[in-house]
Amino acid sequence: MDEGYLGGYAVVGAAVGLGVVFVATGLLANRLLRPVVSTPEKYTTYECGIDPVGEGWAQTHIRYYVFAYLYVIFAVDAVYLYPWATVFDGSGYGVTTLVEMIVFIGFLATGIGYAWRRGVLKWM
Amino acid sequence: MTTDLLEVALRLAVVFVAFLTLPLLVGQLEHKVLAHMQARVGPMYAGGFHGWAQLIADGVKFPQKEEIVPAAADRTVFRLAPAVALIPYFVAMVVVPVGPGLVGQDIGAGVFFVLAVMGVGVIGTLMAGWASANKYSALGAVRQVSQLMAYELPFVLAAASVVMAAGSLGFTDIVNAWQPWWLVWQLPAGVVFFVAGLAELNRPPFDMPVADAEIIFGPYTEYTGLRFALFLLAEYAGIVLLCFLTAVLFLGGWNGPFGDSWLWTFAKAGVLAFLVIWLRVSYPRLRADQLQKLAWQLLIPVALAQLLLTGVVTVAW
Numbered sequence: 001m002d003e004g005y006l007g008g009y010a011v012v013g014a015a016v017g018l019g020v021v022f023v024a025t026g027l028l029a030n031r032l033l034r035p036v037v038s039t040p041e042k043y044t045t046y047e048c049g050i051d052p053v054g055e056g057w058a059q060t061h062i063r064y065y066v067f068a069y070l071y072v073i074f075a076v077d078a079v080y081l082y083p084w085a086t087v088f089d090g091s092g093y094g095v096t097t098l099v100e101m102i103v104f105i106g107f108l109a110t111g112i113g114y115a116w117r118r119g120v121l122k123w124m
Numbered sequence: 125m126t127t128d129l130l131e132v133a134l135r136l137a138v139v140f141v142a143f144l145t146l147p148l149l150v151g152q153l154e155h156k157v158l159a160h161m162q163a164r165v166g167p168m169y170a171g172g173f174h175g176w177a178q179l180i181a182d183g184v185k186f187p188q189k190e191e192i193v194p195a196a197a198d199r200t201v202f203r204l205a206p207a208v209a210l211i212p213y214f215v216a217m218v219v220v221p222v223g224p225g226l227v228g229q230d231i232g233a234g235v236f237f238v239l240a241v242m243g244v245g246v247i248g249t250l251m252a253g254w255a256s257a258n259k260y261s262a263l264g265a266v267r268q269v270s271q272l273m274a275y276e277l278p279f280v281l282a283a284a285s286v287v288m289a290a291g292s293l294g295f296t297d298i299v300n301a302w303q304p305w306w307l308v309w310q311l312p313a314g315v316v317f318f319v320a321g322l323a324e325l326n327r328p329p330f331d332m333p334v335a336d337a338e339i340i341f342g343p344y345t346e347y348t349g350l351r352f353a354l355f356l357l358a359e360y361a362g363i364v365l366l367c368f369l370t371a372v373l374f375l376g377g378w379n380g381p382f383g384d385s386w387l388w389t390f391a392k393a394g395v396l397a398f399l400v401i402w403l404r405v406s407y408p409r410l411r412a413d414q415l416q417k418l419a420w421q422l423l424i425p426v427a428l429a430q431l432l433l434t435g436v437v438t439v440a441w
Binding site: 016018023027031067068081088089095122 | 132135136139140186187188189190191192193194195196206207210211214215218219228229230231232235236237256257258259260270273274276277280281284287288291292293340345346349350351354413416417420421424425428431432435436438439
C-alpha cells in the first residue's frame with residue numbers, strides 16, 4: 001500500500017471497517033446467545049427518589065461558557081502550532097519564525113492571564 | 125500487489141489481536157496490583173493459577189447477558205454509543221509504532237491524527253449519557269465533556285512540544301530524533317501529557333464523570349451486557365494507547381541500552397500502566413473546581429512554558 005501519502009489512509013479506513021465488523025459480530029453473537037426475559041420493571045430508568053413529573057426544561061445559570069471560549073481560542077492556536085512546529089527550525093526559518101510564534105503564544109498567554117486575574121477561572 | 129494486501133491484512137490482524145489482549149492484560153494487572161496494594165489477593169479462582177483467566181471468563185460471560193434498553197432511552201443513539209466510544213482507540217492504535225518498522229500503518233501526520241481520533245471517543249460517552257434519559261447519565265456526560273475541554277489543551281500542547289523538538293509529526297521520526305537528554309528537556313511536557321491523558325480517560329483521580337459514590341456509573345449507568353463490556357474495553361484500550369503514546373513520544377520508544385528493540389517500548393509502556401493503577405490506589409477523586417484549576421492554572425501554563433523552552437533550545441542548538 002505505497003500509493004503515496006494518502007495510500008496510508010486507505011489502511012486507516014480499513015481499520016475503521018475492521019472495528020465496525022468487530023462490534024457488529026460481537027453484538028450479533030450477543031443477540032444469539034442472550035436470554036430475553038421481559039418484565040416492565042426492567043425497562044424503567046435506573047434512578048432513585050420520586051419519579052420526575054412535568055417538563056424537563058429549566059433555566060439554569062451557565063457558568064461554563066468562559067471555559068468553552070478559552071478552549072476554542074487555544075484549540076485554534078494548537079491547529080496553527082502543528083504545521084509551524086515541523087518547519088520552524090528548517091533552513092530559511094529560524095529566530096524570526098520563533099519570535100513570531102512567541103508573540104502569538106504571548107497574546108494567548110496574556111489572554112489567559114487576564115481571565116485568571118478577573119477571576120473567571122474560579123469555579124463557582 | 126497481492127503480497128502488499130497480504131502484508132496490510134497481517135499488520136491489521138496483529139494490531140487487532142493486540143487491541144483485544146493488551147487491555148485484558150492491563151485489566152488483570154489492575155485486579156491484582158489493586159488487590160495487593162489494599163492487602164487483598166484479588167481474583168484467585170478462574171484458570172487455577174492466581175485467577176489469570178478471570179477476564180477471559182468475564183469476556184465469555186458478557187455476550188450471554190440480557191440486553192436492556194430503558195423504555196425512556198433514545199434507542200438508536202443508545203445502541204450506537206459503545207461503538208463510537210471503542211472504535212477510535214483501535215484506529216489510533218493502528219498508527220502508533222512499537223518498534224522499528226513494527227507499526228500497523230505509518231502515516232505522515234501520525235501525532236496529529238492520533239490526537240484528533242482520541243477526541244472522538246468522548247462523543248460516544250456524550251451519546252451514551254444523553255440517550256440514556258437518566259439524570260446520573262446526563263450529569264456524567266456533561267462532566268466528561270467539561271473535563272475533556274479542560275484537558276484536551278494541555279494534552280495537545282504537550283505533544284506539540286515534542287513535535288517541535290523532532291521537527292516531524294511522524295512517530296518513527298520522533299523516536300529516531302530522540303536523545304536521552306530529552307528525558308530532562310521534555311520532562312514537563314511528558315508529565316503534562318500523561319496527566320492530561322489520564323483525565324481524558326476518566327482514570328482516577330480524574331474519575332468524576334463516572335464517580336460511583338455520586339452518580340452510580342455516570343454515562344454508563346443504564347448499560348448492560350456486551351454494550352457495557354465494550355465501554356469497559358474502550359477504557360482499558362485507552363490506557364494501553366496512552367501508555368504507548370507516552371513511551372513513544374517522551375521516553376524514546378524502542379531506544380534503549382543494549383540495542384533498540386520493541387521490548388523497550390513494551391517495558392516502558394508496562395511501567396506506565398503500573399503507574400496508572402498505582403495512581404488509582406493512591407489519590408482521592410478531584411472535585412470539579414480542582415479539576416478546572418489543575419488544568420487551567422497549572423498544566424496549560426506549564427505546557428506553554430515548555431513550548432517556549434523547546435523553541436528556544438531547538439533554534440539555539
